[in-house]
Structure formats: C-alpha cells, structure tokens
Amino acid sequence: MEGTLRTIISLILCTGMLAFTVTEHATPTDGWRRLSLSALEQRLADVNGTLLELPSLSLRGGAGAIGFRSVSYDEPDNRVWIEIQFGSTELIDQIVLVPTIWRDAKNGFVADGFPRQFDILIGTDEDAVGTVVARIKADDAILPRVAPLVIDLPKPVAGSWIRVDTNVLSRRVWDGRFDLQLAEIIVFSGEENVALHRNVSVSEDAYTTVKSLQKDYLVDGFLPYLMDASEGTQSIAYLCSVESGQECEITFDLKTTFPIDRIHLHGPDISDTVPQSQPAEYGVPRNVKAYGSDSRDFEDAKLLCEFSLATVYDIAPIMVQRFPPFDCRYVRLVASDSARNASEQEDISYIGFAEIELFANGTNVAEGAELEVSGIRQTSGRKLSAVTDGSNFYGSILPTRAWLEGLAKRHDLETLRPQITNELQQRYAQQTANLRRMTWLAVFLVVAIGFTVLLTQMIQMRQLAEIKERFAADLHDELGANLHTIGLLSDLADDAKESPNDLSTFLQRIRSVTERTGVAMRHCTDMQDASELYAGFRTDMQRTAERIAVHIDHDLVVSGETHLNRLKPRIRFDLFLFYKECLVNICRHSGATQLATRLVADASEVKLSISDNGRGLSGSSVNAVPPSLHRRAKLLGADIKVDCPPTGGTCVQLTLRPNRWRFRR
Known part of the structure; x- marks a missing residue:
C-alpha cells in the first residue's frame, strides 16, 4: 500500500504541475492582464455604475x-x-x-x-x-x-x-x-x-x-447634442399661443437683487415621435429681448440682451447670451413673431420654452422663481412653472461645463468598457479551457488511480505466489539438502557405533547441521535477509561439500571473494542453495567419485561451475536443466546451462550478473 500511495501522490503532483503549466503559459503580460479576474470584474462594475450616472449622448x-x-x-x-x-x-x-x-x-x-x-x-x-x-x-x-x-x-x-x-x-x-x-x-x-x-x-x-x-x-x-441627463424627472415644456403681431411677456421675480450676466433659453420639445410632427424651430420666437429692473413696473428697465433668431442657423436647443453684469430683481423677456409652421392659422403664433435660466456668478438664480405671463391667448394646458423647474423633457438641466465633462467621461468609459469586456471574455474562455483540461486530467487521474490499485493488487498477488514458490524452493533446497546430510551422517554414526570417538564426531556434525538448519528455517519463514548466513563462501562451500559429498573427492576453487561478500544477502543465500542442490543431485543420482567446483566473481558477474565424473544425462534429458535447479536459477535471475562432456559426467554452469536490472522475484 505504501507503493500505491506514492504512485497516487506522484500522479496528483504531476497533474497539478501540468495544470499550473497550462495556466502560466497563458498568463498575459499587458496592462489589463496584470489585473486579477476579480479586479477586472469590479472595474467593469464600476464603469457600468458610473455610466448610469452620466448624461447620455443624444x-x-x-x-x-x-x-x-x-x-x-x-x-x-x-x-x-x-x-x-x-x-x-x-x-x-x-x-x-x-x-x-x-x-x-x-x-x-x-x-x-x-x-x-x-x-x-x-x-x-x-x-x-x-x-x-x-x-x-x-x-x-x-x-x-x-x-x-x-x-x-x-x-x-x-x-x-x-x-x-x-x-x-x-x-x-x-x-x-x-x-x-x-x-x-x-x-x-x-x-x-x-x-x-x-x-x-x-x-x-x-x-x-x-x-x-x-x-x-x-x-x-x-x-x-441634446441635454439628456441621467437624473431628475421629465418636464413638459411651456407652450402658449399669441395673436399674430403681438408680444408675449414673461416676468421673473427673483425676490432679491442679483448681478445677472447670462441667459440660457431652452427651446420647447417639439415631439417624441419619429418623424417629428413639427419642425425643430417650432415655438421658438424670432426675437427675444431681455430687460432687467429693480421695480415691478420696469420704469428703470435696462435692455440686458437681445436674441435675434431669424433663421434656422440662429436656433439651437439651448441659446446663450452673455452681457455685462446688471443688478436687478426683476427680469422680463419679451418674445414675438414665432409662427414657423405654414399649417398654423395666420392670425395665431406659438411661443414656448422648456426652461429659461438666469445666471449670476455662474449660478442659475431663476430656478423656482415666481413668474407672470401676459399677452397670451391660451396655454394649451401647459404649466408656466415648467420654465423654472430645472428640468427638460429628459430630466434635470445640468450646468454646461458639467454636462460636457459628463459626455467626455462617457466617451472615455465607453471606449474603456469593450477593452475590459474583451479581457474578461478571454479570461472566461481561458477558465473554461482550463476547466476542460482539469476535467480530463481528473478523469485521467481517476483512471490512473484505478489502474494503479489494480496493478498493485496484481503485483501483491504475484508477490504472494512468488513467496509461496520461494518458500517451497527454500524448503526443498535447504531442508532437503540438510536432511540428506543428516541421513548420511546418521548412517555413518550407525556404522561407527563400535568406535566412540568416530560416533561422537558424527553426532557433533549432525548437531552442527541441525543448528544451521534452524537458522535457515528462520530465514525461510520470515523472508528477511539473513546476513549472518554464508558470509564466507569458501569456508561454507567446503564444509557443505564435506557434509553432503562424503565419499566424493572434491576440488574447490573460489576467486573474487571480495566481490562475493558485496552481494546482497538474499543473492548469497540463493546462490548457496543452488550449490547445495547441485551437490544433493550429484550424490543421489550421478554415482560420481570426483567433483570440481569453480566459483569466480568480479565487479560485473559471478560464474559458478560444478562438474562431476558420474553417469551424466541420457536420452531426452540431455542438456535439460533439472526443475529444482531451474527454479533456483529463476529466483536468482541468472542464466543456467547443463552440459554432458564427451569424457562423461555432467557440468552445470550458472552465470549471474548482479548489477543488471531485472525484475527480481
């Protein structure tokens, strides 16, 4: 399970690194893209909120x-x-x-x-x-x-x-x-x-x-432009009719004296239909004179300014006149000659204003002022108070400077907004792509984890089978050889029962084999590397040969013991069991009288050669490897070859390359 967890953690880390790489690769570098997504969304919300407060460009x-x-x-x-x-x-x-x-x-x-x-x-x-x-x-x-x-x-x-x-x-x-x-x-x-x-x-x-x-x-x-503010309430322009040739007088009572220096006339709103029912100049008088006075009867009146609106090029939605400041409480506008539509009756003309502003020191002092009108025929249901209510057809009337600044700011924000929107769309598209990638990565991770768990279970089952196989092989090779040795020593002890000294020697050797069998059994049962076993190859091989091959002349040559001692304990253990199994097979089946063992080791490989002068292999078994030796060689991951020389006997050759990568059982 520890290996499984390591594999899963590695997959998660790899997945995270891949996702991070995708994100970093798409990281933008320009000014907008240095902002976070939340900052961009907040910026867009601020822009939209500000646009709602600005005048519209109409x-x-x-x-x-x-x-x-x-x-x-x-x-x-x-x-x-x-x-x-x-x-x-x-x-x-x-x-x-x-x-x-x-x-x-x-x-x-x-x-x-x-x-x-x-x-x-x-x-x-x-x-x-x-x-x-x-x-x-x-x-x-x-x-x-x-x-x-x-x-x-x-x-x-x-x-x-x-x-x-x-x-x-x-x-x-x-x-x-x-x-x-x-x-x-x-x-x-x-x-x-x-x-x-x-x-x-x-x-x-x-x-x-x-x-x-x-x-x-x-x-x-x-x-x-038309003044189209985002605030205020709609106001319907004042419109009245006068007899042709007559004048309409609108008098303002400002309640106190102001230095009037500017007048704004806002023409009446013609129509909210398309096309308009009247021309744009309809209701605008051809001439407007403004007088200022401190007395209600205008005995000391002074002409402040005159609007000459003879042609369409003299008329606009807002008409402005500046003049030297004049202190006055009352202001009277005298308007005449306003019939501009041939369909109207010849003896009637219409005059109207959406708003009239009187300025003193930059402030409209006419808003909410008391009004009087004279010379009119009828008002068509329009209220005179609309002239000073501070509103037009679209909403509040703004100071000219604030209005133009609002239009300029709207242009800047409306130019800015598509840039933010485009950047947000790219971010959202990037998020969608990243989410799609992460979804596939998550699917891959789930499949990989499932495959890893399945593979781990298969490996564990394989390891369990290998443990059983190794356990059986170890029991066969180690215990079989030791039991064979004990049997031979017992026969010798039985033959030497008349000689106490020889009997004692055989019994001691049986005791030694029994103790070593116990150590080998501990290794077989707990599957741990028994580092105390077979630490000296030459000595152990000599002793084992003396115990197993009792009546056989044995020639043992070992070279490269330094390299042999560097082998892993399990490899040493398996190599020695292979040697013991060869000795047992020779003693049981070959009838040999001579035995030669050559063990040569260097930094790259270990070669073990065991030959005898026995009967050898015959028939279909020629060059065939005995199953017990083949199994042990397989556990070692070594190459094995069995030859029958022309002179007779059998030669078993084992080649082991301990540094070569292989799947160890």
Missing part, C-alpha cells in the same frame, strides 16, 4: 449651423489654425473642442475632420506668439469619437486669445480628403464660456458662401 435633429470647415488637402500633414480673441484677459482653466458629426453609412455617427495632432496656445495682446498649454499627438488616439474633447489645464492660464494650431489632419468621410472641421470651441473660465460670440480668425476660410459652414459658428454656443 444628438439633435433638424436643420441648423454645422460649424467650421477648412480647405481640404491631399495629405494629412498640413497646418491649419483657428484663433479666438476674447477682447479682455481671462483666466482659462478648460478648453472643449466639439466635433462636427457625420452620419457614416458603415460606422454610424462619427467625428468628421477632427484634428489628429494639434497644439493649443494661449497668449495676451503683448504676446503674439503665445504659450503651448496643451499638445495632442496622433498616438493619443482621440479618434474615433462623437463626444466633445475636454482638455483641462492643471493651472489656470491668463490670456486674451486662444489658438488651435493643427499640423496633422484627419480624413473626411464623404470624399477621403483631409481637412479641419469643428462644431464649437468652448473656453471656460470657471463656469463662463469666455469664447462665446467672440471674434474668430482662421488660416484660410474656404466656405464663406455656405450658410451652415461659417467660422463664427465656432463660438455661437450651439452644440450638436
């Missing part, structure tokens, strides 16, 4: 301003620049580039003409060269994208102008040429877009006659 529809498009080239390595003058020195901490979006037939919506490599420089009126504050390289892999590219400046930089200097262009979709296209450039100083409606200059203006592609559209504040 694209606007309808007609409108596209942005700026430069001259096109055959090669990407061309310099194109865009410069925006702020009119005053501003402290800039973030730049946002909004791509021009193209609907590709194969890849869906893509950024068209977005620069692959460019520098962003900021300077002052005294510094015409400027300082590079950001450098985007082609290796940064910012494409493909639809979301805005947000560039944060670790330390705010003061400047009165900004330049986007492109030196590697990207290929535009429709004809494969290279150009620079952008929908909007937003420059933040805190929450303020200081580039809004500022002067724009470009290296070369190629589309001066195309209304939708003008350089001034880079700073009009119009974005190709």
Whole structure:
C-alpha cells in the first residue's frame, strides 16, 4: 500500500504541475492582464455604475449651423489654425473642442475632420506668439469619437486669445480628403464660456458662401447634442399661443437683487415621435429681448440682451447670451413673431420654452422663481412653472461645463468598457479551457488511480505466489539438502557405533547441521535477509561439500571473494542453495567419485561451475536443466546451462550478473 500511495501522490503532483503549466503559459503580460479576474470584474462594475450616472449622448435633429470647415488637402500633414480673441484677459482653466458629426453609412455617427495632432496656445495682446498649454499627438488616439474633447489645464492660464494650431489632419468621410472641421470651441473660465460670440480668425476660410459652414459658428454656443441627463424627472415644456403681431411677456421675480450676466433659453420639445410632427424651430420666437429692473413696473428697465433668431442657423436647443453684469430683481423677456409652421392659422403664433435660466456668478438664480405671463391667448394646458423647474423633457438641466465633462467621461468609459469586456471574455474562455483540461486530467487521474490499485493488487498477488514458490524452493533446497546430510551422517554414526570417538564426531556434525538448519528455517519463514548466513563462501562451500559429498573427492576453487561478500544477502543465500542442490543431485543420482567446483566473481558477474565424473544425462534429458535447479536459477535471475562432456559426467554452469536490472522475484 505504501507503493500505491506514492504512485497516487506522484500522479496528483504531476497533474497539478501540468495544470499550473497550462495556466502560466497563458498568463498575459499587458496592462489589463496584470489585473486579477476579480479586479477586472469590479472595474467593469464600476464603469457600468458610473455610466448610469452620466448624461447620455443624444444628438439633435433638424436643420441648423454645422460649424467650421477648412480647405481640404491631399495629405494629412498640413497646418491649419483657428484663433479666438476674447477682447479682455481671462483666466482659462478648460478648453472643449466639439466635433462636427457625420452620419457614416458603415460606422454610424462619427467625428468628421477632427484634428489628429494639434497644439493649443494661449497668449495676451503683448504676446503674439503665445504659450503651448496643451499638445495632442496622433498616438493619443482621440479618434474615433462623437463626444466633445475636454482638455483641462492643471493651472489656470491668463490670456486674451486662444489658438488651435493643427499640423496633422484627419480624413473626411464623404470624399477621403483631409481637412479641419469643428462644431464649437468652448473656453471656460470657471463656469463662463469666455469664447462665446467672440471674434474668430482662421488660416484660410474656404466656405464663406455656405450658410451652415461659417467660422463664427465656432463660438455661437450651439452644440450638436441634446441635454439628456441621467437624473431628475421629465418636464413638459411651456407652450402658449399669441395673436399674430403681438408680444408675449414673461416676468421673473427673483425676490432679491442679483448681478445677472447670462441667459440660457431652452427651446420647447417639439415631439417624441419619429418623424417629428413639427419642425425643430417650432415655438421658438424670432426675437427675444431681455430687460432687467429693480421695480415691478420696469420704469428703470435696462435692455440686458437681445436674441435675434431669424433663421434656422440662429436656433439651437439651448441659446446663450452673455452681457455685462446688471443688478436687478426683476427680469422680463419679451418674445414675438414665432409662427414657423405654414399649417398654423395666420392670425395665431406659438411661443414656448422648456426652461429659461438666469445666471449670476455662474449660478442659475431663476430656478423656482415666481413668474407672470401676459399677452397670451391660451396655454394649451401647459404649466408656466415648467420654465423654472430645472428640468427638460429628459430630466434635470445640468450646468454646461458639467454636462460636457459628463459626455467626455462617457466617451472615455465607453471606449474603456469593450477593452475590459474583451479581457474578461478571454479570461472566461481561458477558465473554461482550463476547466476542460482539469476535467480530463481528473478523469485521467481517476483512471490512473484505478489502474494503479489494480496493478498493485496484481503485483501483491504475484508477490504472494512468488513467496509461496520461494518458500517451497527454500524448503526443498535447504531442508532437503540438510536432511540428506543428516541421513548420511546418521548412517555413518550407525556404522561407527563400535568406535566412540568416530560416533561422537558424527553426532557433533549432525548437531552442527541441525543448528544451521534452524537458522535457515528462520530465514525461510520470515523472508528477511539473513546476513549472518554464508558470509564466507569458501569456508561454507567446503564444509557443505564435506557434509553432503562424503565419499566424493572434491576440488574447490573460489576467486573474487571480495566481490562475493558485496552481494546482497538474499543473492548469497540463493546462490548457496543452488550449490547445495547441485551437490544433493550429484550424490543421489550421478554415482560420481570426483567433483570440481569453480566459483569466480568480479565487479560485473559471478560464474559458478560444478562438474562431476558420474553417469551424466541420457536420452531426452540431455542438456535439460533439472526443475529444482531451474527454479533456483529463476529466483536468482541468472542464466543456467547443463552440459554432458564427451569424457562423461555432467557440468552445470550458472552465470549471474548482479548489477543488471531485472525484475527480481
């Protein structure tokens, strides 16, 4: 059983090493693959959780301003620049580039003409060269994208102008040429877009006659996205009707005086059907004037700003105007001329807003303000409070900077998520393959263990049979020879009973043979190596020959006793029993009068030769090995040969190679 356990443990260790080798061979080396499986799964869960909290990237529809498009080239390595003058020195901490979006037939919506490599420089009126504050390289892999590219400046930089200097262009979709296209450039100083409606200059203006592609559209504040926040509740836009030629007035009571410096108008939500039931500009007035005052009757009113929304290129989902701060408690918006659908009645026009935001120091102070409306005909069941509830059709209205940062972060995470997913799929596939291998290895291990147990049982049964065979052989060879010797000595003692001295000698020899028989019996019964037996071959062989071959002349030659004494006790025991069996056979059957024994040993082999001058073998038994000798030679693992020389007698030759590997019985 000890051998069985060793075999099973070896199989288990080999199986484990094989499985470990498979795993190590598939161990990845890149950045993702250095993470553990649990870390990857947690990372994916974090990404998915963050995406649920970010605004969705929803694209606007309808007609409108596209942005700026430069001259096109055959090669990407061309310099194109865009410069925006702020009119005053501003402290800039973030730049946002909004791509021009193209609907590709194969890849869906893509950024068209977005620069692959460019520098962003900021300077002052005294510094015409400027300082590079950001450098985007082609290796940064910012494409493909639809979301805005947000560039944060670790330390705010003061400047009165900004330049986007492109030196590697990207290929535009429709004809494969290279150009620079952008929908909007937003420059933040805190929450303020200081580039809004500022002067724009470009290296070369190629589309001066195309209304939708003008350089001034880079700073009009119009974005190709709908504000689709993940939080908040849906709000239905306010919509009212007025008689043609009349004005609609919406008055805000802010309850306290604020330095108003910015107004956001959110156009009404047209329809949630596809196609839309009304054009995108439906409900947006052609003209909006904003007044501020500290008195309810607006006696000291001041015009804050004016929205001129004459064409579709002047309209967007969110329209923004900045102006110098003005302290006021009341703000009134006067809207007129909004009928934009020919199917409407000629004497009625519709005006509406999803939200109106009034900003002071970067904060919308109009949320929840009291409202009054005048000049309307009917409200169509829409609530005026929707104008200041802080929500649109999709949810909460976010600060512009936070909204764009959310879209950029969504792009980064949605770019990251497939990488994590692919890595996880590879890990799962690897686990499945390893599990399949381990299953086969387990099956192999079970079969191997079963085979090992069966083989062990067979070996044990074989060993038991061999023990029986050896026990029988030992009894036959050792006890048979000793009993034969005792019989001969007894006959001699009987013949010498008249001579007390000879009788005493024979009795002592019988006593000696009996003691040695006892030692041999202990060896036969416990199957242990009797190291005390036959330690001196020459002496023991001489004594044995004198006891067994009493009336036969014996010539004994032994050489290489040093090598003989190095043999294992069992081999010495078996070799000596073989010799004794030969002597017994000679005494019983040959009738020989002379006996010669030659035992020669060296480091590689042992040769034993026993010859006599007896009758020899005759007939079919010529060259046949007696069964008792054959059995003992087999136990020794030696080669045996029996010859009958022409001069008569028999010669038994035994050749033993103790260092040769063989299956020992």
